[in-house]
Amino acid sequence: MFASLRNSIPRQFSRAYSTAPAGGKNGNGVLWASLATGAVLVGGRHPACIMNDPACIMKRKINTISKYRLHAASILTHALLLNPTSHTAHLYVQIAYYYTRSKEGQDSPLTGANSSQPVTKALDPKKFVPFKLLESSPINHDTTHYRFALEHNQELGLDITSCFVVKAKIGSDEKPTIRPYTPVSPQDARGYFDLVIKRYPNGKMSNHIHSLAPGDVLEIKGPIPKYPYKAGALKEVGMIAGGSGITPMLQLIQHVLEDPSDNTKLTLVFANKSEDDIILRSQLDSLAKNHPEQLKLHYIVDKASSGDWKGDTGYVTKELVQKYMPAAGTEGVLVGVCGPPPMMSLISGPKAPDYSQGEVSGILKDLGYTKEQVFKF
Secondary structure (H helix, E strand, O other): OHHHHHHHHHHHHOOOOOOOOOOOOOOOHHHHHHHHHHHHHOOOOOOHHHHHOOOHHHHOOHHHOOHHHHHHHHHHHHHHHHOOOOHHHHHHHHHHHHHHHHHHHHOOOOOOOOOOOOOEEOOOOOOOEEEEEEEEEEOOOOEEEEEEEOOOOEEOOOOOOEEEEEEEOOOOOOOOEEEEEOOOOOOOOEOEEEEEEEOOOOOHHHHHHHOOOOOOEEEEEEEEEOOOOOOOOOOEEEEEEEHHHHHHHHHHHHHHHHOOOOOOEEEEEEEEOOHHHOOOHHHHHHHHHHOOOOEEEEEEEOOOOOOOOOOEEOOOOHHHHHHHOOOOOOOOEEEEEEOOHHHHHHHOOOOOOOOOOOOOOHHHHHOOOOHHHEEEO
């Protein structure tokens, strides 16, 4: 149901319904009203966001939502809660849809892209482009969520999998600092993109980004291609991430699970110091809950902070990799690794000095994985 809604919400809003998806009159309009309202709020593009995280709208803050979508959402909620099968409700649905379309054609709300206008790509692979910070909100003691603005009807322009590089002249340094990052927003998000940045004590760029205030700009260039993923090319992908190394893994996970034709099995081992350090956990848990046969999650922390912890404790070991990752002798498998340098050295070996993949070493080499079966993000 959600998969069809994702692509057909606008068409559904422009025609009358013959049946009520929520099941009729007995309080049953509530589900459909919630889905339709949420779909309008997020632009008719990602109703799955509501399924994966019911609080996603509030988390993104109300000022990023078109006022016209709020108006339309109110109309829909009122009509569909009254009677999802009535002729009046059908009329309200059509009014809400066309009202939103006409108004958003006049204005340029952040998330209200007008489908009649061509979609453009914001990134330039040849030069750095400045992007303005809209807002930031802390996730935990050292990690913050940042939302940057794009133009109306503009997407960031990242392929799967790819990242971009950020440039900033920090302090008295003569040369700018350049670092790679992977956004956590959907690949086709329009009008914005999101970053989740963990601040490291000696991290020049992470500390610089954490010092930004709304209205400040960040210079970005990309996309920078990573693993050339193709749907159906692999049977299973194992992922081992540490800390903020989760972001490229989330990019791949979202892409695979959003494609109904892609049956690739996904297994993620996510290592952190403590439970509080597990960023994007609610999003990952929701994805796993809604795709239990395709995505398996395994959290590991250095030391459990409570007796309620049900994941693994300690560090990523050879035994743990053997337990959760697809076997090296299996055809069509890949193991992706991303994390701090000590973790990379232990599990897969570092990248080469020229940032190419380099040779496989560490735990994965000991377990028989070949260079073709390992990708270092």
